[in-house]
Amino acid sequence: MSTPTHHLDDDVLLAYVTGTATEPVSLLAACHLTLCATCRGHAAAAEMVGGALLDAEPAAALSEDALVRMFARLDDDGPASPPAPAASTAEPFVFEGVPLPRPLARYLSLGKQRGDSRRAFRFLAPGVRGVDLPVVAPPAVRTRLLRLAPGVEIPRHAHAAPEFTLVFSGSLSEGGERYGRGDVRFLDTAGVHVQRVDSDGPCVALVVNEGALLPQTWRGKLVSLLFDH
Numbered sequence: 001m002s003t004p005t006h007h008l009d010d011d012v013l014l015a016y017v018t019g020t021a022t023e024p025v026s027l028l029a030a031c032h033l034t035l036c037a038t039c040r041g042h043a044a045a046a047e048m049v050g051g052a053l054l055d056a057e058p059a060a061a062l063s064e065d066a067l068v069r070m071f072a073r074l075d076d077d078g079p080a081s082p083p084a085p086a087a088s089t090a091e092p093f094v095f096e097g098v099p100l101p102r103p104l105a106r107y108l109s110l111g112k113q114r115g116d117s118r119r120a121f122r123f124l125a126p127g128v129r130g131v132d133l134p135v136v137a138p139p140a141v142r143t144r145l146l147r148l149a150p151g152v153e154i155p156r157h158a159h160a161a162p163e164f165t166l167v168f169s170g171s172l173s174e175g176g177e178r179y180g181r182g183d184v185r186f187l188d189t190a191g192v193h194v195q196r197v198d199s200d201g202p203c204v205a206l207v208v209n210e211g212a213l214l215p216q217t218w219r220g221k222l223v224s225l226l227f228d229h
């Protein structure tokens, strides 16, 4: 199996391990970690440093909410709602013929409120089908599993919010880069881009469009200590 070459940003990893990422981003991070040994190593290091910093910092210097969530995570070995840290040995499950990381299973298998046993792709646009995932997030945040037909081009608008794409099957090309299974593409609000599905098969990907991404308090303090060297 190929190794991802496009990874989670360090600040996203940090938000994930400290429990301050939103649920959609936590889900995406957990899925990437099942496919990427490199980021699993970074996540383990970030957890250790984050814990040590908490011991050393006056509590008042940290956001109260971040502290509460951090401690909840430490106590519980992972929050109940966002996906738990991934294990490399986690078995994928198959959804419409595509092997997907285990953290997605409960988002795709639940549909009990209407009697349907699982979710299914539905038409969104020519060559594009998708499943909305029932994550806890503000209404403006969109979290979908997309299935894009071979050769489909996604013409891009300017982004009002950051966008994450995590590829599970097939591949996308953008700006001379190719994104295959396990690869993450992050685009902030400054970007305008065009993605094209490679012609060798359909592409299935998790796509998160979200508003506020990360609390600035963690970003400035922890990222500089961890990764700027």
Ligand SMILES: [Zn+2]
Residues within 6 Å of the ligand: 004, 006, 007, 008, 032, 036, 037, 038, 039, 040
């Ligand atoms: Zn990675």
